[in-house]
Amino acid sequence: MSWFKDTLTSSIGRKLIMAITGLGLIGFLLVHLIGNLALLAGDGGISFNEYAHSMKGSPVILIGEVVIFSGFLFHIIDGIGLVISNKKARPVSYGGGANAKTSTGSKIMGPLGIVITVFFILHLVDFFYRAKIADDLGLDANNIADLYALVVEKFQSPAYVAIYVVSMIAIGIHLNHGFQSAFQTFGLNHLKYTPIIKFIGTAYAVVVPGAFAFIPLFFYFTK
Amino acid sequence: MNFTLKIWRQKGAKDSGQFVTYPIKDISSDSSFLEMIDILNNQLVEKGEEPIAFDHDCREGICGMCSMYINGHPHGPENLITTCQLHMRSFKDGDSITIEPWRSSAFPVIKDLVVDRSAFDRIIQAGGYVSVNTGNAQDANNIPIPKTDADKAFDAATCIGCGACVAACKNASAMLFTSAKVSQLALLPQGQVEAKARVENMVAQMDKEGFGACTNTGACSAECPKGISIENIARMNREFIKAKLSSENV
Numbered sequence A: 001m002s003w004f005k006d007t008l009t010s011s012i013g014r015k016l017i018m019a020i021t022g023l024g025l026i027g028f029l030l031v032h033l034i035g036n037l038a039l040l041a042g043d044g045g046i047s048f049n050e051y052a053h054s055m056k057g058s059p060v061i062l063i064g065e066v067v068i069f070s071g072f073l074f075h076i077i078d079g080i081g082l083v084i085s086n087k088k089a090r091p092v093s094y095g096g097g098a099n100a101k102t103s104t105g106s107k108i109m110g111p112l113g114i115v116i117t118v119f120f121i122l123h124l125v126d127f128f129y130r131a132k133i134a135d136d137l138g139l140d141a142n143n144i145a146d147l148y149a150l151v152v153e154k155f156q157s158p159a160y161v162a163i164y165v166v167s168m169i170a171i172g173i174h175l176n177h178g179f180q181s182a183f184q185t186f187g188l189n190h191l192k193y194t195p196i197i198k199f200i201g202t203a204y205a206v207v208v209p210g211a212f213a214f215i216p217l218f219f220y221f222t223k
Numbered sequence B: 001m002n003f004t005l006k007i008w009r010q011k012g013a014k015d016s017g018q019f020v021t022y023p024i025k026d027i028s029s030d031s032s033f034l035e036m037i038d039i040l041n042n043q044l045v046e047k048g049e050e051p052i053a054f055d056h057d058c059r060e061g062i063c064g065m066c067s068m069y070i071n072g073h074p075h076g077p078e079n080l081i082t083t084c085q086l087h088m089r090s091f092k093d094g095d096s097i098t099i100e101p102w103r104s105s106a107f108p109v110i111k112d113l114v115v116d117r118s119a120f121d122r123i124i125q126a127g128g129y130v131s132v133n134t135g136n137a138q139d140a141n142n143i144p145i146p147k148t149d150a151d152k153a154f155d156a157a158t159c160i161g162c163g164a165c166v167a168a169c170k171n172a173s174a175m176l177f178t179s180a181k182v183s184q185l186a187l188l189p190q191g192q193v194e195a196k197a198r199v200e201n202m203v204a205q206m207d208k209e210g211f212g213a214c215t216n217t218g219a220c221s222a223e224c225p226k227g228i229s230i231e232n233i234a235r236m237n238r239e240f241i242k243a244k245l246s247s248e249n250v
Ligand code: FES
Pocket: B055, B056, B057, B058, B059, B060, B061, B062, B063, B064, B065, B066, B082, B083, B084, B085
């Protein structure tokens, strides 16, 4: 199995781990968003709470959660490792500035990753932990945990909404580069399809984080 | 034209080095960048100072020796040329110009602006060749090759191994260079026999030399004097994944 280890620890292999986990997480975002849209049903949270309730207890969901958490973990750890070895590759930096012509998003993937990780932890503590682990939420009209009330309460704070929106912008920029970059890492590059991939990546990076950011803004401004 | 030059001076590999400022006067706008440094060096020698060490050879843009990082760009501000093809008319009178060596742990500085790029040679030695049995040369048209493939292989082969890609990359990655050298052979039938071992060995050597990994930023290609496309990096990734999954090298 040394070939397998060699592959995944090579520079290209480590990029492959970033690409595979990255695309997985991008897919997860869409699933998460579809669930969140229930917040906008306008029924006082009945359907959102039902959806949140259905996310508890089933082994399928549990497996999904383990996969998603490992995805995050591998993506973050591998990302940090790459940043460290990439920094080591240039121990002395340029005195005259590095003005090389490049795309901006790609240059700040690391810093964006830090913003997203901080948001991710905050988000887990605020919602995932309360709903799934502490399980200390009040009950709604249907006698199920009222996660909706918690969400609405959080989205009344302007600071919280601001953090949420800024984090979504960071995710958008991160995805815009990450999506097309993953295909480049897989070697899937083609005159016909690369422009389509780039377009889909950019559209996704605008629409999905945009929709995520819309929800807290909606609650804040319609309270 | 008059300039203020801020040049990296470093006595040797062990020295830490620093920038030294040299004013220079009455340079013709038609003089090349290297000629300007020649003039400065003559003045330094007359003053009894140590001239600035820099690499150069062909001075016509084909050998890839003239590695200089000028005002934040490998080979200076113009596109698709090497330092030796850069002329002072590309600058404004009175400009201050910063000149540094390539910065990469895999390219240690030997002296001043001269770096040791033999890491590239070792990558080539790891697989950048085809083995051909001796005997009579066969007819050139024996092996039909589609024109588009030949063109792409040739585009990749225009890489002069100057190292500007490494210098430009924020990760000091050598993937553009290595991928060009993998591609020029992967695209041709003659390269197929050793294709899998080639990409595996060249990537392994590239990693061993301490170059960074690619972030798909594209600085390498933007700064490459030969305009090598990062399409080659995708091809190398493809070749690498294919080789790792199917070669018998366990
Ligand atoms: S000296 Fe040969 S390319 Fe510049």
